[in-house]
Amino acid sequence: MRGRMNDVASYIEPFKVNEPLSGGIVGRVVESKSPKFTPGDYVLGNLNWADYSVASDQELRKLDPNSGSISLALGTLGMPGMTAYFGLLEIGKPKAGETVVVSGAAGAVGTLVGQIAKIKGCRVVGIVGSDDKAAYITGELGFDAAINYKQADFREQLKKACPQGVDVYFDNVGGDITDAVLQLINHHARIVLCGQISMYNLDKPDIGPRNWWLLLVKSATLQGFIVSEYAERFPEGIREMAQWIKEGKVKFHETIARGLGSAPKAFIGLFKGENIGKQLVHVADESLSSL
């Protein structure tokens, strides 16, 4: 969504001024002219930020409320979950015993990347922006180590946390954090380029050391990816992720803002690191009567 607020060509159209923002929304059908949906159905779609929306049945996917919390369709069993799942497994290709580092480790994607890497038998180091987040990912999620990049000796801490170097780096952040990780990569390291959130709000291109030489001498691979490219395989990813949740191998956390009016503040909070796990905005209660 942040990328769409810049007036530049990207993999998805920019937002238009004076038109509503849109994003991933879970809602409930109030009225339907399609045989595919009846009032009361839970649906997922890319819809406007609004109390009510009109959508064609092509744009909506029906959700099964018995399969767990419907909000998971926006997080662990939705776009962020599939981003973690396919990004880590298809591009990062972690092998048991390897060291996986993830930046933005307490976010919707990062929390899942680390837990999946643990399932695959890796040493997992998360980079976060607060000690609370560090405690959460090690204490609750089982990361082997967490580094708060705001601490002055961040680079030394990171080096100590990765005594065998770094085999997979799942990058959500970019900038100085990424520079530090690159110093530690091993031969044939894989870098999953998922986000560069440190740069989204900058007016000018960020300036930093040109570090491709590090990628060269280590025969490293860096791959940018957009999760929608794996859309056909989402059912497979959702199935396995749901199984891991059921088995208690993957935990999730949602940071929930209340009311549509809180959406802008919640959105801006993402860039200040205010959320843990998936940031949601609760627009209305689930019951039809309250709509």
Added chain:
Amino acid sequence: MRGRMNDVASYIEPFKVNEPLSGGIVGRVVESKSPKFTPGDYVLGNLNWADYSVASDQELRKLDPNSGSISLALGTLGMPGMTAYFGLLEIGKPKAGETVVVSGAAGAVGTLVGQIAKIKGCRVVGIVGSDDKAAYITGELGFDAAINYKQADFREQLKKACPQGVDVYFDNVGGDITDAVLQLINHHARIVLCGQISMYNLDKPDIGPRNWWLLLVKSATLQGFIVSEYAERFPEGIREMAQWIKEGKVKFHETIARGLGSAPKAFIGLFKGENIGKQLVHVADESLSSL
């Protein structure tokens, strides 16, 4: 060789002060205690910069003087040739109709990358440092366009030369040149990270715009590689390259310095862009009597 002059860990050991430099050498056997070689044999090895060397038979590969110029074992049919061949075909994966850009396009590797890409049916744009080199790669080697990066409107010229964007970028140079190419990459672009010669002689890390965002939004892949990783497949690469030479599809150029004493100057000249094609140092005549 330049990398080995820095006292840092890399994929090959640094040179030691007060010991000879070593590199790829073609020579002729003067005396042999191995049944594998007899005086007069042409051999290839990684040997000291010297008039005479002692080597074990494990270190040497016999060359067939009837297979063409023996110096090709140091260029088109040797390390630079295999770098171009495997780097472009295995990492760049060019498809007919795509646009391939190569930096350092008039060098030992770049000249071959462009010609192989033409064989594969691509539009080929070379980036060079002089108008003479530009004329050579378009006039002699069949590149579709050549851009002299020293011209002020280099970026505009590059954009015009790539009206369909860039699908494969074979990077020998890095720095500003690479920044300019990245602005033009297409969805699913492949970047072959072969060299970063613009940086080898810098005292401090080069500083520039952090441009990973461009790789992300284009779902691009960047891969560093060291040609020795393909060593087992060199016979296959040499066979096909020799065939292309025979058919006139691949031409080569050698810049030859005369005498061992000219080696340091010739080496330094590489970083000033003084060579076209492979830089060789002719140490002695081929005939045994003259040794």
